Amino acid sequence: MHVMIRRYQMTGTMEDLIKRVDALFARQLSGADRSTTSAPVQVPSGILGYQAVQTGEDTLLTITTFSSERHLQKAQEGAAAIRASLTDFLVEEIETFAGEVKINRINEQLLTPVGPHDDDT
Known part of the structure:
Protein backbone atom coordinates (compact mmCIF):
# COMPACT_ATOMS: atom_id res chain seq x y z
CA MET A 1 0.00 0.00 0.00
CA HIS A 2 1.05 3.57 -0.69
CA VAL A 3 -0.30 6.89 0.58
CA MET A 4 -0.41 10.37 -0.95
CA ILE A 5 -0.82 13.23 1.53
CA ARG A 6 -1.49 16.71 0.19
CA ARG A 7 -2.03 20.01 1.92
CA TYR A 8 -4.05 22.70 0.17
CA GLN A 9 -4.93 26.32 0.73
CA MET A 10 -8.14 27.71 -0.73
CA THR A 11 -10.59 30.60 -0.83
CA GLY A 12 -14.35 30.48 -0.37
CA THR A 13 -16.12 28.44 2.27
CA MET A 14 -14.67 25.14 3.39
CA GLU A 15 -18.19 23.70 3.63
CA ASP A 16 -18.85 24.40 -0.06
CA LEU A 17 -15.47 22.98 -1.07
CA ILE A 18 -16.03 19.79 0.92
CA LYS A 19 -19.49 19.31 -0.60
CA ARG A 20 -18.03 19.69 -4.09
CA VAL A 21 -15.14 17.25 -3.46
CA ASP A 22 -17.58 14.75 -1.98
CA ALA A 23 -19.91 14.99 -4.99
CA LEU A 24 -17.12 14.94 -7.62
CA PHE A 25 -14.95 12.26 -6.13
CA ALA A 26 -15.22 10.93 -2.60
CA ARG A 27 -18.73 9.44 -2.73
CA GLN A 28 -17.63 7.16 -5.55
CA LEU A 29 -15.38 5.31 -3.11
CA SER A 30 -18.45 3.90 -1.35
CA GLY A 31 -19.62 0.63 -2.83
CA ALA A 32 -22.96 1.98 -4.08
CA ASP A 33 -21.48 5.15 -5.56
CA ARG A 34 -18.39 3.61 -7.19
CA SER A 35 -20.16 3.15 -10.53
CA THR A 36 -21.40 6.74 -10.77
CA THR A 37 -20.75 7.47 -14.45
CA SER A 38 -22.16 10.99 -14.30
CA ALA A 39 -19.35 12.21 -12.03
CA PRO A 40 -16.91 14.48 -13.91
CA VAL A 41 -13.94 12.65 -12.39
CA GLN A 42 -14.01 8.85 -12.36
CA VAL A 43 -12.23 7.16 -9.46
CA PRO A 44 -9.48 4.96 -10.86
CA SER A 45 -8.98 1.45 -9.58
CA GLY A 46 -6.57 0.94 -6.72
CA ILE A 47 -7.83 3.64 -4.35
CA LEU A 48 -8.55 2.04 -1.00
CA GLY A 49 -9.43 5.08 1.07
CA TYR A 50 -9.68 8.85 1.15
CA GLN A 51 -9.87 11.36 3.98
CA ALA A 52 -10.15 15.16 3.80
CA VAL A 53 -9.21 16.94 7.02
CA GLN A 54 -9.84 20.62 7.64
CA THR A 55 -6.64 21.91 9.27
CA GLY A 56 -7.50 25.61 9.37
CA GLU A 57 -10.05 28.10 8.15
CA ASP A 58 -8.65 27.94 4.61
CA THR A 59 -6.45 24.81 4.68
CA LEU A 60 -7.24 21.18 3.97
CA LEU A 61 -5.18 18.00 4.20
CA THR A 62 -6.11 15.00 2.05
CA ILE A 63 -4.92 11.45 2.61
CA THR A 64 -5.44 8.94 -0.18
CA THR A 65 -4.48 5.29 0.24
CA PHE A 66 -3.64 3.20 -2.84
CA SER A 67 -3.19 -0.53 -3.24
CA SER A 68 0.22 -0.02 -4.91
CA GLU A 69 2.71 2.60 -6.00
CA ARG A 70 1.62 2.01 -9.60
CA HIS A 71 -1.96 2.92 -8.68
CA LEU A 72 -0.74 6.03 -6.85
CA GLN A 73 1.16 7.20 -9.94
CA LYS A 74 -1.75 6.40 -12.26
CA ALA A 75 -4.19 8.43 -10.14
CA GLN A 76 -2.27 11.70 -10.51
CA GLU A 77 -4.26 12.62 -13.65
CA GLY A 78 -7.50 12.25 -11.70
CA ALA A 79 -6.15 14.45 -8.90
CA ALA A 80 -5.28 17.15 -11.44
CA ALA A 81 -8.80 16.90 -12.91
CA ILE A 82 -10.35 17.31 -9.46
CA ARG A 83 -8.25 20.41 -8.78
CA ALA A 84 -9.21 21.80 -12.22
CA SER A 85 -12.88 21.40 -11.32
CA LEU A 86 -12.33 23.49 -8.17
CA THR A 87 -10.95 26.61 -9.86
CA ASP A 88 -13.56 28.89 -8.27
CA PHE A 89 -12.03 28.00 -4.86
CA ILE A 106 -7.80 0.05 11.56
CA ASN A 107 -10.38 0.22 14.31
CA GLU A 108 -13.90 -0.73 13.23
CA GLN A 109 -15.10 2.86 13.82
CA LEU A 110 -12.86 4.00 10.97
CA LEU A 111 -15.03 1.98 8.57
CA THR A 112 -18.00 4.33 9.10
CA PRO A 113 -18.16 6.88 6.24
CA VAL A 114 -18.16 10.56 7.17
CA GLY A 115 -19.15 13.25 4.71
CA PRO A 116 -21.03 16.51 4.37
CA HIS A 117 -24.30 14.65 3.87
CA ASP A 118 -23.79 12.10 6.68
CA ASP A 119 -25.02 12.48 10.24
CA ASP A 120 -22.26 13.21 12.76
CA THR A 121 -21.97 10.20 15.01
Missing part, protein backbone atom coordinates in the same frame (compact mmCIF):
# COMPACT_ATOMS: atom_id res chain seq x y z
CA LEU A 90 -8.49 28.92 -6.01
CA VAL A 91 -7.19 25.65 -4.56
CA GLU A 92 -3.41 25.70 -4.27
CA GLU A 93 -1.42 22.59 -3.40
CA ILE A 94 1.18 23.73 -0.85
CA GLU A 95 2.73 20.41 0.30
CA THR A 96 2.81 16.86 -0.98
CA PHE A 97 4.10 13.67 0.59
CA ALA A 98 3.98 10.10 -0.72
CA GLY A 99 5.27 6.85 0.63
CA GLU A 100 4.82 3.18 1.31
CA VAL A 101 2.64 2.22 4.27
CA LYS A 102 4.74 0.32 6.81
CA ILE A 103 2.06 -0.17 9.49
CA ASN A 104 -1.67 -0.34 8.88
CA ARG A 105 -4.14 -0.99 11.69
